[in-house]
Amino acid sequence: MDKNLEKKVINYGEAIYEATYQEMQRDNNVFAYGLGADDPKGHYGTTKDLHLKFGKNRCFDTPLSEDGMTGVGIGAAMAGLRPIFIHQRMDFLLLCMNQIVNMASKMRYISSGEHCVPLVIRVAIGRSWGQGAQHSQALQSFFMHIPGLKVIAPTTPHDAKGGLIASIRDNNPVIYIEHRMLYKNAGYVPTNSFEIEIGKGRVLKDGNDITIVGVSHTVEDSLRASELLKSVGVNAEVIDPISLSPIDYEIIRNSVMKTKKLLVVDNGWTRCGFSSEIITDVAINCEKITCERLGFADCPCPTTPSLEKHFYPNPSSIAKLANRMCGGNIDWSPPEVVQHEILSFKGPF
Amino acid sequence: MKNQFDIKKAYYLFLLIRKSEEKIIELYNSDKIKSPVHLSIGQEAIAVGVSLALSKSDIIFSNYRGHAHFIAREANLDKMWAELYGKSRGTARGKGGSMHLNDISKNFMPTSAIVTSAIPEAVGYAFALKYKKKNSVVICYHGEGATDEGVFWESLNFASLHDLPIIFICENNRYAIYSHQNTRSINDPIVSRAISFGIDAERISGNSTEEFFKATIRCKEKIKNNSKPQLLECMTSRWQDHVGVTQPELSKEEENNIKKAIKHDDLKNLENKLSKDEVLHIKKRVNKEIEHAIKFAEASDFPRSSELLENVYY
Numbered sequence: 001m002d003k004n005l006e007k008k009v010i011n012y013g014e015a016i017y018e019a020t021y022q023e024m025q026r027d028n029n030v031f032a033y034g035l036g037a038d039d040p041k042g043h044y045g046t047t048k049d050l051h052l053k054f055g056k057n058r059c060f061d062t063p064l065s066e067d068g069m070t071g072v073g074i075g076a077a078m079a080g081l082r083p084i085f086i087h088q089r090m091d092f093l094l095l096c097m098n099q100i101v102n103m104a105s106k107m108r109y110i111s112s113g114e115h116c117v118p119l120v121i122r123v124a125i126g127r128s129w130g131q132g133a134q135h136s137q138a139l140q141s142f143f144m145h146i147p148g149l150k151v152i153a154p155t156t157p158h159d160a161k162g163g164l165i166a167s168i169r170d171n172n173p174v175i176y177i178e179h180r181m182l183y184k185n186a187g188y189v190p191t192n193s194f195e196i197e198i199g200k201g202r203v204l205k206d207g208n209d210i211t212i213v214g215v216s217h218t219v220e221d222s223l224r225a226s227e228l229l230k231s232v233g234v235n236a237e238v239i240d241p242i243s244l245s246p247i248d249y250e251i252i253r254n255s256v257m258k259t260k261k262l263l264v265v266d267n268g269w270t271r272c273g274f275s276s277e278i279i280t281d282v283a284i285n286c287e288k289i290t291c292e293r294l295g296f297a298d299c300p301c302p303t304t305p306s307l308e309k310h311f312y313p314n315p316s317s318i319a320k321l322a323n324r325m326c327g328g329n330i331d332w333s334p335p336e337v338v339q340h341e342i343l344s345f346k347g348p349f
Numbered sequence: 350m351k352n353q354f355d356i357k358k359a360y361y362l363f364l365l366i367r368k369s370e371e372k373i374i375e376l377y378n379s380d381k382i383k384s385p386v387h388l389s390i391g392q393e394a395i396a397v398g399v400s401l402a403l404s405k406s407d408i409i410f411s412n413y414r415g416h417a418h419f420i421a422r423e424a425n426l427d428k429m430w431a432e433l434y435g436k437s438r439g440t441a442r443g444k445g446g447s448m449h450l451n452d453i454s455k456n457f458m459p460t461s462a463i464v465t466s467a468i469p470e471a472v473g474y475a476f477a478l479k480y481k482k483k484n485s486v487v488i489c490y491h492g493e494g495a496t497d498e499g500v501f502w503e504s505l506n507f508a509s510l511h512d513l514p515i516i517f518i519c520e521n522n523r524y525a526i527y528s529h530q531n532t533r534s535i536n537d538p539i540v541s542r543a544i545s546f547g548i549d550a551e552r553i554s555g556n557s558t559e560e561f562f563k564a565t566i567r568c569k570e571k572i573k574n575n576s577k578p579q580l581l582e583c584m585t586s587r588w589q590d591h592v593g594v595t596q597p598e599l600s601k602e603e604e605n606n607i608k609k610a611i612k613h614d615d616l617k618n619l620e621n622k623l624s625k626d627e628v629l630h631i632k633k634r635v636n637k638e639i640e641h642a643i644k645f646a647e648a649s650d651f652p653r654s655s656e657l658l659e660n661v662y663y
Contacts, residue, residue: 031480057480062507063503063506063507063510065500065503065506065507067469067499067500067503068469068472068500068503068504068506068507069469069503069507070469071466071467071468071469071470071472071473071500071504072469072470072472072473072476072504072507073473074469074470074473075469075470075471075472075473075474075475075476075477076473076474076476076477076480077473078458078470078473078474078477079408079473079474079477079478079481080477080481081477081480081481083473098463098466098500099466099469099500102461102463102466103461103463103466103467103470107459108660108661108662108663109444109660109661110441110444110445110449110451110459111441111445111449111451111453111459111660112440112441112442112444112445112659112660113659113660114441114451114453114459115451115453115458115459116663147661148661148662150662170663171663172662172663
């Protein structure tokens with residue numbers, strides 16, 4: 001087999017590691033840093049032992065100082081390096097907002113193209129086993145709002161690898177959103193280095209009856225919902241946008257023109273979020289489309305499992321709403337689907 | 350860069366800054382300048398002294414009160430004026446204004462309007478210089494107001510932790526708009542706090558161009574000998590309002606302090622050390638350069654409407 005086409009089954013975390021390793025090998029200007037980047041766990045294995053392989057100046061631990069460390073990455077990027085700044089939870093990005101919004105996103109504009117900031121900020125969204133109000137927030141809409149930033153949230157190991165490599169090579173600041181519940185997801189990934197195009201979505205499952213668009217982990221649950229829907233004769237099309245800014249509006253419009261029904265399942269709160277953006281675009285550009293949306297409940301995330309299960313959309317709630325939109329029986333109760341990644345997660349974080 | 354203080358050049362740069370800003374005051378009410386301005390009048394000695402001690406390859410991070418730093422670095426005055434006018438031949442093609450000057454040919458980085466925000470960038474740039482084994486240093490100008498922000502100390506900590514080639518130039522005029530330093534922090538010198546972070550810090554009083562020059566030369570020497578990051582707490586005073594071209598409304602005591610500072614204006618001290626001919630020659634040159642810059646700005650077009658969406662992304 002041609003080495004260039006070789007694929008291997010690896011998981012999402014391994015795909016991120018592989019992308020980082022290959023880019024660090026390709027380009028001396030790439031370095032990875034963040035709290036615990038060089039610790040024995042290496043961010044769920046994604047940076048494990050990189051400091052031993054590339055030297056401690058290319059993979060290093062930092063003071064907690066999230067705000068300052070973001071600025072350090074911006075400055076280093078302005079000087080021609082390609083930093084990857086890593087956070088274990090997205091909630092901590094709130095400590096970096098001034099640097100991301102006031103500095104990184106504007107540097108090119110206020111210098112009229114003289115400067116650029118090729119900085120990647122990797123963040124993981126947490127979920128389950130007590131992550132609660134401040135370790136589970138999915139704040140993608142904050143960053144989607146800002147011109148000058150790119151935001152991507154890959155779901156599959158393939159896109160995790162190709163998306164990270166594309167982010168590192170991109171000359172703009174990129175917020176690269178991971179999900180804690182996706183790390184063990186396995187799939188075929190090219191062994192060699194490759195990029196996906198930032199700004200292009202992907203139809204993960206073809207269908208004619210309804211378009212379901214997820215984000216990050218809810219793409220996974222939307223695929224599960226599409227399986228449930230088969231039992232009631234509904235053939236759903238499932239789209240993974242991958243890139244949240246820029247958004248591939250075209251792929252969504254094309255799908256809803258065919259299905260006439262759109263269900264957006266955000267991995268986040270619905271108000272002023274990804275679902276608002278997608279439904280607005282479809283309302284303006286496509287005729288006679290029925291739209292619905294699901295997302296986090298309108299409250300902070302509780303820690304107790306008995307309440308947490310009502311906080312997130314799940315395959316059953318997605319399937320139920322989709323079926324109703326397709327004119328199906330409103331009393332249909334889809335069976336509960338086992339979400340292995342969530343059940344098997346026993347913390348600590 | 351020479352280790353000898355060049356009085357003629359210092360006087361020229363000082364005068365160029367002073368006269369440019371006086372011209373801004375003169376023209377401000379005509380509404381030709383389309384930008385908030387934070388004037389440096391009273392503080393110029395720092396920019397001039399520091400700049401004369403630098404090499405071409407050194408990197409400058411300034412802030413919204415940046416005219417003096419920009420001009421002392423001999424960055425493009427024509428483009429600065431065009432930027433103030435919002436014109437397409439400006440430093441940011443009219444998209445930045447006074448608060449976001451930049452001149453990449455002089456390693457003068459884009460300035461930020463948010464207090465302290467460019468300081469970690471300056472540290473990150475110094476990190477990159479060390480990473481690439483370059484010999485340049487980063488100059489990071491900031492006011493004492495910046496030391497009120499947490500990220501300032503985060504930056505010092507990281508610079509110290511990694512022994513980065515950076516000189517923090519703290520321009521201490523004691524005021525954040527109208528808030529005196531004593532109402533904002535306990536009454537101790539910033540140097541002592543910086544020293545506790547492992548920074549080599551020194552306070553320079555007297556608002557003298559030559560003293561700031563010598564201190565910067567010392568800092569560069571120390572960095573060359575693998576020493577710690579450096580901080581100079583440069584005591585100075587600002588004679589104008591925080592922003593705009595109005596005079597500040599001061600207490601009697603503070604008014605007297607400013608009067609005293611004006612009496613010891615280092616521009617006059619430098620002038621007194623030169624011959625009449627030299628002074629005359631420099632004055633002519635400065636006037637000519639400012640006139641040229643204003644003509645350049647006036648003759649330039651405003652940017653095309655299609656430029657609105659340019660350079661958002663790479």
